[in-house]
């Protein structure tokens with residue numbers, strides 16, 4: 001079984017892991033807490049995956065299939081043009097917000113924030129066509145864009161954001177969405 005946790009959710013995740021361990025189910029944990037506190041997590045679950053799942057999850061499943069699950073894996077950082085759309089069809093309905101991700105990484109390295117250390121300083125962007133296609137698969141009308149900064153910091157990144165917004169408007173998605181952006185958003189009237 002795979003579980004995820006922010007640090008604020010780690011104690012609960014350990015309780016869930018313990019319950020499944022008693023049932024003889026091997027528990028694999030990944031996510032921000034497992035990535036930053038791998039040694040602590042290793043004491044509570046069978047296997048820890050650090051970094052991003054995309055490059056390594058297939059291997060984890062294959063190892064489980066062969067009865068050869070390792071104790072530690074590292075997925076590194078994915079190239080976002082290779083990341084397939086999330087399987088929204090597998091998610092339960094009835095939530096107010098759906099979610100989508102269009103970029104990862106941030107170069108700004110604010111002292112209180114883990115993103116540059118964990119997701120890297122390179123601002124990685126999914127192809128616009130992939131994002132628009134995935135938006136259509138989200139069940140909910142309200143959508144949280146989970147990017148740390150949807151517009152980026154450099155001129156070409158802001159241009160990409162505008163191109164994305166134009167493509168979304170053209171696709172007539174009929175969604176209401178919210179996102180996090182840096183304050184340079186206010187420098188550009190067209191962007192606003």
Ligand code: B12
Nearest residue numbers: 002003004006007008030031032049052053113114115146
């Ligand atoms: C969207 C978001 C929210 C949303 C949604 C939260 C939710 N419950 O889903 C809201 C706004 C509600 C929120 C709230 C909070 N957030 Co927040 N949030 C984020 C944000 C911007 C994106 C997370 C996300 O969905 N990413 C998209 C997915 C695809 O990425 P991912 O989760 O990292 O998963 C990848 C890998 O980690 C890995 N992986 C993850 N899980 C697993 C599991 C397995 C088995 C495997 C193999 C791999 C794996 O593979 C995935 C794909 O590559 C992150 C910043 C960030 N860049 O991570 C902060 C972040 C996670 N939030 C953070 C914090 C602190 C909080 C709050 C505690 C703030 C507060 N004080 O209230 C609350 C917690 C609320 C709660 N209990 O859920 C911190 C967590 C730091 C930490 N050490 O835990 C982050 C990292 C921001 C930061 N830089 O400080 N948050």
Ligand code: SF4
Nearest residue numbers: 106109110113115148
């Ligand atoms: S701009 Fe946002 S995502 Fe980037 S380092 Fe600062 S707080 Fe983190």
